[in-house]
Amino acid sequence: MVLVVVSSPKGGVGKTTLVANLAVALRRRGRQVTAVDFDSQNALRFLLAPNHEDDLGVARCTARGLPWSAALVGGIDGVRVAPYGEASTAERLRMKDMLVQEALSEALSGLARSPDEIVIADTTPGEGRMQERLEALADIKLIVLLADAGSMALVPTYRDGLMLRPLSERPDTFGVLNQVDPRRRLSRDIADFISVNAPERFIGVVHYDEALAEAAARGEPVVGAAPGSVAALDIDMIAGRLDRLTAPGSY
Ligand SMILES: Nc1ncnc2c1ncn2[C@@H]1O[C@H](COP(=O)(O)OP(=O)(O)O)[C@@H](O)[C@H]1O
Ligand SMILES: [Mg+2]
Structure with a gap:
């Protein structure tokens, strides 16, 4: 299993959108992909398995002591999805408490069919304990940022400094700049600044594209x-880089 964890310091920046689209783009490149939702909003399944109605997800599985494979559903283009699922407050809290490092690692590896399978995790924003454990297990971490002042202000401090630490110390952490809009000066300047000053820190840029929001609405x-x-071309470029970074034998 190659674990890719997608996170962000702020909500509403495009994590779920990116996880769903990267999962499909990686499938189209021939990779086996399972997408797991760690966000109790349970939104990932709307994009990847829109017709699925079952209420069993990873939260309820964890609370009931079932393996997460019991929550798997077939999604678009052969992506497998482990939704967060419906969960009571008690089940959500149990999920947080029960998943100590080893249990989490075991639950995740139980989802993969082969050592080369990509398991891509959607998360909640912030610095919770589950987030920390997930990131400790991750082979690759993608941090989604918007090309706006608020996101950029967080860059130096978030996750020990995505941009400030030498690359050799964090070879597995990459930024994704989302909703870049070349018509807006600040957005354009931020994208330009990054492409000049920290190209190796960012795995790619996704432009603001109505097609993305419209597809999501459907x-x-x-x-x-x-x-x-x-947006589809941008995402496919990132999927190509992820595919190469996680090529069979790399992990
Ligand atoms: N590059 C983009 N262009 C246009 N709309 C986008 C883009 N990325 C995300 N969105 C829209 O932004 C909203 C929030 O995205 P979402 O993936 O739910 O964020 P998060 O999971 O980080 O909360 C959604 O309506 C989504 O369709
Ligand atoms: Mg989300």
């Missing part, structure tokens, strides 16, 4: 719904 990932759109 419950589809944009790489399938509008394959020629700017």
Whole structure:
């Protein structure tokens, strides 16, 4: 299993959108992919398995002592999805408490069919304990940031300094700059600054693209719904880099 964890210091920046779209783009490149939702909003399944109605997800599985494979559903383009699922407050709290490091590692490895399978995790924003444990297990961490002043202000401090620490100390952490809009000066300047000053820190840029939001509103990932759109091409480029970084034998 190659574990890719997608997180962000702020909510609403495009994590779920990216997880769903990267999962599909990686499938289209021939990789086995399982996407896991760690966010109790349970939104990932709307994009990857829109017709699924079962209430059993990873939270309820954890609370009942079931393996997470019991929550797996078949999604778009052969992506497998382990939704967060419906969960009572008590079940959500048990999920947080029960998943100590080893149990979490075991639950995740139980999802993969082969050592090369990519397990991609969607998370909640912030610095919770579950987040810390997930990141400790991650092979690759993607941090989603918006090309705005608020996100950029967090760059030096978030996760021990995505940009400030020498690359050799954090070879597995990459930023993704989302919703870049070349018509807006600040957005353009931030994208330019990063491409000049920290290209190796960022795995890619995703432009602001209505096609992405429209596809999401229909419950589809944009790489399938509008394959020629700017966002679909951006996401496919990131998927290509992830595919190479996690090529069989790398982990
Ligand atoms: N590059 C983009 N262009 C246009 N809309 C986007 C883009 N990325 C995300 N969105 C929209 O932003 C909203 C929040 O995205 P979401 O993936 O739910 O964020 P998060 O999971 O970080 O809370 C969604 O409506 C999504 O469709
Ligand atoms: Mg989300």
